[in-house]
Amino acid sequence: MSTTITRLHVGPRLSEVSIFNNVVYLAGQVPQKTLDRGIREQAAEVLATIDGLLAEAGSDKRRILSCQIFLLDIADIGEMNAVWEQWVPAGHCPCRATVQAHLAKPEWRVEMVMTAALGG
Secondary structure (H helix, E strand, O other), X not given: OOOOOEEEEEXXXXXXXXXXXXXXXXXXXXXXXXXXXXXXXXXXXXXXXXXXXXXXXXXXXXXXXXXXXXXXXXXXXXXXXHHHHHHOOOOOOOEEEEEEOXXXXXXXXXXXXXXXXXXX
């Protein structure tokens, strides 16, 4: 068993990805380009970012183990779920929790944290 930790996109405060023991840990992902848009657009942007990070790490959305979703307004859950259900492959839904939360920037409507297995 390897004790090596791999980190991707390391910044002064956090790494976007950490990999250890064949598990990929993603930092909370938030929208960057759709800040003036609604929950559907923001959720789609975040999920596209997650797709890219998982691919870079050597995984994909079929290997997601768990997901935590933070919504600025829980009333957005229906619209966010519509985007989620289009994105997640049938038969590969991970464990998931969705909660309402005060996010760090008021223009963020969603933040997602995921853990996935390597491989794919």
